[in-house]
Structure formats: C-alpha cells, structure tokens
Amino acid sequence: MDMRNKDRDFIVCPCRGKSKGEIEDIIRKNRITDVDVLAQTANAGNKCGGCREDLQQIIDIVWGTNA
Ligand code: FES
Structure with a gap:
C-alpha cells in the first residue's frame, strides 16, 4: 500500500x-x-505484523529516505 x-x-x-x-x-x-x-514504542505492528511494511514506509516518509 502506498x-x-x-x-x-x-x-x-x-x-x-x-x-x-x-x-x-x-x-x-x-x-x-x-x-x-x-x-514497541507505538504499540503498533506487533500483533499480526501485516502493517509492518506500511510502518516502514511511514518512517521513510518522515525522514525523507523513501526516494
Ligand atoms: S499488527 Fe498492525 S495490522 Fe496487525
């Protein structure tokens, strides 16, 4: 997901x-x-794990490392 x-x-x-x-x-x-x-910090992505790629994308977007 984008x-x-x-x-x-x-x-x-x-x-x-x-x-x-x-x-x-x-x-x-x-x-x-x-x-x-x-x-750990957000209590997210730690149950089914299906959103982990999306969480990684958000990290990349926030820090501008998704180019
Ligand atoms: S752990 Fe995030 S959708 Fe399941």
Missing part, C-alpha cells in the same frame, strides 16, 4: 487501531528510524 497519499486519519494498523498521524507523531517525537523500535 502511504504517501494516505491522510492522517488513515488506520495503518487495524489490529491496534493506530492512525498514520499518530504513528508519524511518535516517529518524530522519539526520532525513530527502526520499525522494531516503532512497534
């Missing part, structure tokens, strides 16, 4: 009910660059 065109209300992790916006804020606030650290 995260770039999803708005902040988009639920990126349905298992944990976490939105793209919440995830972005947690990434910035904690300077997270690693998806495992994000999963």
